[in-house]
Amino acid sequence: MPETSADLDRVLSRIDADLDQSIERLFATLRIPSVSTDPAHAADCRAAAEWHAADLASMGFEASVRSTPGQPIVVGHRREGSGPSALFYGHYDVQPADPLELWEADPFEPRIVTRPDGTKEIRARGAADDKGQLMTFVEACRAWIAETGRLPLPVTILLEGEEESGGASLPPFLEEHADELRADIGLICDTGMWDRDTPAITTMLRGMVSEEVTVHAANRDLHSGFYGAAAANPNRVLARVLADLHDAEGRVTIPGFYDGVPELPERLRAEWGGLGFDTAGFLGEVGLSLPAGERAYSALEQTWSRPTAEINGMVGGYTGPGFKTVIPAEARAKISFRLVFDQDPIAIREAFRAFVRARVPADCSVEFHAFGAARAVAFDTTAPAFAKARQALTDEWGRAAAYIGCGGSIPVNIHIKETLGMDVVNVGFGLTDDRLHSPNEKYDLRSFHKGARSWARILAELAG
Amino acid sequence: MPETSADLDRVLSRIDADLDQSIERLFATLRIPSVSTDPAHAADCRAAAEWHAADLASMGFEASVRSTPGQPIVVGHRREGSGPSALFYGHYDVQPADPLELWEADPFEPRIVTRPDGTKEIRARGAADDKGQLMTFVEACRAWIAETGRLPLPVTILLEGEEESGGASLPPFLEEHADELRADIGLICDTGMWDRDTPAITTMLRGMVSEEVTVHAANRDLHSGFYGAAAANPNRVLARVLADLHDAEGRVTIPGFYDGVPELPERLRAEWGGLGFDTAGFLGEVGLSLPAGERAYSALEQTWSRPTAEINGMVGGYTGPGFKTVIPAEARAKISFRLVFDQDPIAIREAFRAFVRARVPADCSVEFHAFGAARAVAFDTTAPAFAKARQALTDEWGRAAAYIGCGGSIPVNIHIKETLGMDVVNVGFGLTDDRLHSPNEKYDLRSFHKGARSWARILAELAG
Numbered sequence: 001m002p003e004t005s006a007d008l009d010r011v012l013s014r015i016d017a018d019l020d021q022s023i024e025r026l027f028a029t030l031r032i033p034s035v036s037t038d039p040a041h042a043a044d045c046r047a048a049a050e051w052h053a054a055d056l057a058s059m060g061f062e063a064s065v066r067s068t069p070g071q072p073i074v075v076g077h078r079r080e081g082s083g084p085s086a087l088f089y090g091h092y093d094v095q096p097a098d099p100l101e102l103w104e105a106d107p108f109e110p111r112i113v114t115r116p117d118g119t120k121e122i123r124a125r126g127a128a129d130d131k132g133q134l135m136t137f138v139e140a141c142r143a144w145i146a147e148t149g150r151l152p153l154p155v156t157i158l159l160e161g162e163e164e165s166g167g168a169s170l171p172p173f174l175e176e177h178a179d180e181l182r183a184d185i186g187l188i189c190d191t192g193m194w195d196r197d198t199p200a201i202t203t204m205l206r207g208m209v210s211e212e213v214t215v216h217a218a219n220r221d222l223h224s225g226f227y228g229a230a231a232a233n234p235n236r237v238l239a240r241v242l243a244d245l246h247d248a249e250g251r252v253t254i255p256g257f258y259d260g261v262p263e264l265p266e267r268l269r270a271e272w273g274g275l276g277f278d279t280a281g282f283l284g285e286v287g288l289s290l291p292a293g294e295r296a297y298s299a300l301e302q303t304w305s306r307p308t309a310e311i312n313g314m315v316g317g318y319t320g321p322g323f324k325t326v327i328p329a330e331a332r333a334k335i336s337f338r339l340v341f342d343q344d345p346i347a348i349r350e351a352f353r354a355f356v357r358a359r360v361p362a363d364c365s366v367e368f369h370a371f372g373a374a375r376a377v378a379f380d381t382t383a384p385a386f387a388k389a390r391q392a393l394t395d396e397w398g399r400a401a402a403y404i405g406c407g408g409s410i411p412v413n414i415h416i417k418e419t420l421g422m423d424v425v426n427v428g429f430g431l432t433d434d435r436l437h438s439p440n441e442k443y444d445l446r447s448f449h450k451g452a453r454s455w456a457r458i459l460a461e462l463a464g
Numbered sequence: 465m466p467e468t469s470a471d472l473d474r475v476l477s478r479i480d481a482d483l484d485q486s487i488e489r490l491f492a493t494l495r496i497p498s499v500s501t502d503p504a505h506a507a508d509c510r511a512a513a514e515w516h517a518a519d520l521a522s523m524g525f526e527a528s529v530r531s532t533p534g535q536p537i538v539v540g541h542r543r544e545g546s547g548p549s550a551l552f553y554g555h556y557d558v559q560p561a562d563p564l565e566l567w568e569a570d571p572f573e574p575r576i577v578t579r580p581d582g583t584k585e586i587r588a589r590g591a592a593d594d595k596g597q598l599m600t601f602v603e604a605c606r607a608w609i610a611e612t613g614r615l616p617l618p619v620t621i622l623l624e625g626e627e628e629s630g631g632a633s634l635p636p637f638l639e640e641h642a643d644e645l646r647a648d649i650g651l652i653c654d655t656g657m658w659d660r661d662t663p664a665i666t667t668m669l670r671g672m673v674s675e676e677v678t679v680h681a682a683n684r685d686l687h688s689g690f691y692g693a694a695a696a697n698p699n700r701v702l703a704r705v706l707a708d709l710h711d712a713e714g715r716v717t718i719p720g721f722y723d724g725v726p727e728l729p730e731r732l733r734a735e736w737g738g739l740g741f742d743t744a745g746f747l748g749e750v751g752l753s754l755p756a757g758e759r760a761y762s763a764l765e766q767t768w769s770r771p772t773a774e775i776n777g778m779v780g781g782y783t784g785p786g787f788k789t790v791i792p793a794e795a796r797a798k799i800s801f802r803l804v805f806d807q808d809p810i811a812i813r814e815a816f817r818a819f820v821r822a823r824v825p826a827d828c829s830v831e832f833h834a835f836g837a838a839r840a841v842a843f844d845t846t847a848p849a850f851a852k853a854r855q856a857l858t859d860e861w862g863r864a865a866a867y868i869g870c871g872g873s874i875p876v877n878i879h880i881k882e883t884l885g886m887d888v889v890n891v892g893f894g895l896t897d898d899r900l901h902s903p904n905e906k907y908d909l910r911s912f913h914k915g916a917r918s919w920a921r922i923l924a925e926l927a928g
Binding site: 036166226292324332408438 | 501670672674676681682683684685686687688689690691692693694695696697699700702703704706707708709710714746747750751752753754755756757758763766767770772774775776777778779780781782783784785786787788789790791792795796797798800802825826827828835836870871872873900901
């Protein structure tokens with residue numbers, strides 16, 4: 001077998017030696033503003049897909065860009081060896097960069113910033129989410145191929161372009177190409193470390209269902225003097241809906257919302273309790289101090305094992321400089337629910353819509369636009385791949401890897417589990433200060449470098 | 465006395481005969497884009513002021529353009545006769561014309577449009593608000609002077625240039641020139657008819673206090689997966705504040721808000737009841753059907769004699785196309801309160817701020833920006849000028865003039881009342897379909913023509 005310990009040492013040395021070239025390749029994809037939610041960037045999304053397909057082809061992958069009704073999907077195969085096979089998933093699309101004025105430099109002109117302590121970070125939109133992370137896996141493969149002429153096990157790489165914009169094209173794509181894509185284990189690099197020095201495997205992720213709500217009132221904007229009070233104000237209607245979503249205890253008030261939400265299993269409570277989560281530090285880092293969720297739960301449980309309702313955006317009326325005494329014709333909000341355990345996104349979407357309709361006056365109307373809907377996921381960590389990945393991470397970082405939860409949603413997990421019948425090992429090297437979805441997003445150079453080394457080790461362990 | 469019935473008849477005939485020239489003069493001022501809120505139009509505002517001063521001088525007024533820290537103010541005097549004196553107020557500035565693409569023709573190239581029924585309207589920005597209205601008074605003066613060589617009473621004309629942009633320069637100007645400007649009665653032409661055939665005197669106008677509120681939470685935008693529930697969401701905080709402003713009965717809940725708000729005096733209730741206000745028509749014209757204010761009051765009372773809280777604008781988080789799972793760092797709202805009777809705008813501003821602060825979590829902060837604050841005004845209609853103006857209007861239109869309220873605010877009323885100690889008779893010829901502040905603003909030619917005739921009669925009555 002080629003995956004000897006000597007092979008792995010050479011592969012790790014190659015990763016170290018080629019770091020500058022790895023960074024250059026990452027910068028090349030970071031320069032492409034592949035903002036999937038904005039139709040103006042459709043050509044950029046395709047350019048990013050083509051860049052990744054060409055990159056994989058250059059490593060001997062049988063790679064192609066597959067068109068979908070939305071953004072294209074990149075698929076690459078190297079079907080060597082007879083060991084267990086792996087399907088790696090990443091996403092090449094990124095969040096919008098606005099508000100642009102808060103960036104210290106062009107979000108699509110990546111650069112290395114050296115911190116006062118001499119450590120470095122990669123700054124760009126997508127540096128962490130997910131281009132930097134997905135490239136840790138790609139660079140690990142590249143080093144294996146460069147040193148040994150092959151990968152330790154058959155690998156398929158699947159790169160999506162709609163992760164930040166609902167991901168509607170992926171589930172049908174997985175269904176249609178299930179035979180082509182199915183493998184023994186799924187691998188995803190889109191999560192974080194437990195802390196700066198402790199690697200982690202994320203075994204639970206929240207699901208999500210999201211909606212845009214538009215309340216329509218008068219058939220045109222009105223003067224708030226002549227019509228004020230008498231005419232329905234959609235801002236007021238919407239504010240009532242949004243405020244009613246939570247009670248004074250921080251619980252979501254939509255009927256049936258907590259169906260399928262058990263108390264935290266004792267095993268997880270013990271494991272998480274051992275992590276020594278620092279609530280004050282977690283909130284303090286972003287300038288806050290009071291957990292804002294359900295009062296009965298800790299901040300860690302609020303983000304990992306409890307469902308939420310968040311108002312991600314709201315707008316209505318005049319919001320520019322100065323003042324305009326208008327009663328607008330409409331007001332809009334974007335609302336997302338993070339789901340846990342067995343909550344049913346479709347049932348919650350329907351319950352939410354009924355909740356809204358009940359609060360809209362009879363002479364107003366409401367319009368809903370559905371965005372993504374995905375169940376939460378929790379993997380059974382007794383599957384052997386988890387122990388192997390944990391060992392590889394522990395070897396690289398010199399600390400026992402943690403099994404953790406995650407407040408975010410990576411819907412592909414549930415799609416891979418349900419459509420392809422596979423478990424997924426989520427390993428990522430993000431840190432809590434990466435400013436995902438925010439201005440000045442970064443990825444530690446150490447995460448990028450040791451991330452590639454970690455994957456090189458994981459591939460060896462999985463093949464063993 | 466020169467104000468004999470024969471004189472008046474000749475003056476009215478002169479107005480009829482000179483209508484085309486009157487229109488030409490109105491067109492000349494309408495062609496000047498005196499948009500006061502836009503610094504790019506500062507020279508146009510001065511040009512408009514100079515045009516009006518020259519026009520008044522040509523009629524024998526001692527007229528001048530007075531500089532202020534903002535737009536200039538025009539003052540013209542004719543100090544003849546010994547009867548009661550009048551101060552007429554109008555404003556030569558106009559609203560911005562955007563959205564330009566919704567205008568059927570250049571907003572600053574006035575034209576006459578003939579409707580299918582043969583009646584005509586004057587189309588231009590400012591046609592009604594307020595150049596067309598103020599010129600009804602000027603043309604009435606011109607006809608009196610042309611026919612009789614004098615006005616029936618001493619008249620001062622004051623034309624402001626910041627009515628559409630905060631009006632900051634007027635109150636100190638009134639104070640500084642109080643002795644020069646004080647008269648026995650104020651006259652303003654910036655309001656509307658009761659309906660197309662029924663003239664009106666507006667005897668009550670709402671005041672207003674307006675605020676912008678910004679809720680700050682985390683020190684940056686957050687990912688709603690990683691922070692959702694645990695981190696305070698300023699959209700949620702703000703929605704709670706905004707929703708709490710009203711109770712289920714539509715009453716404003718700010719403590720002390722209704723201090724100084726009596727039930728409608730019986731005399732007004734009777735007068736308004738006799739107007740036969742068509743609630744269904746009023747709301748139906750804008751696509752609504754249910755009065756949205758305090759349940760205990762009619763739509764007419766809601767807009768004329770009850771105070772309101774309106775959310776004129778709100779914004780927070782991602783509001784563009786698609787979806788962004790962000791918890792924003794801040795959320796903002798613009799809120800205005802229309803005031804009635806003796807409500808104190810300063811006390812209400814303070815009570816509102818306390819109300820907001822009580823709803824902001826301890827780890828968030830709130831910032832306030834004060835916009836205008838003006839008391840409501842209600843004139844005592846037993847002053848003789850009201851009965852005289854009412855008689856003149858009734859004579860011209862063949863229908864009893866109505867005493868009405870107005871939901872809007874014309875702050876100069878309270879400034880004249882408080883600074884100069886005068887009552888003001890608000891007579892205007894606007895109609896509800898004039899599209900004030902909107903594209904394709906118009907003023908009925910009939911309003912312009914009979915408006916001038918009405919003022920000619922009012923001047924005679926007041927002098928009598």
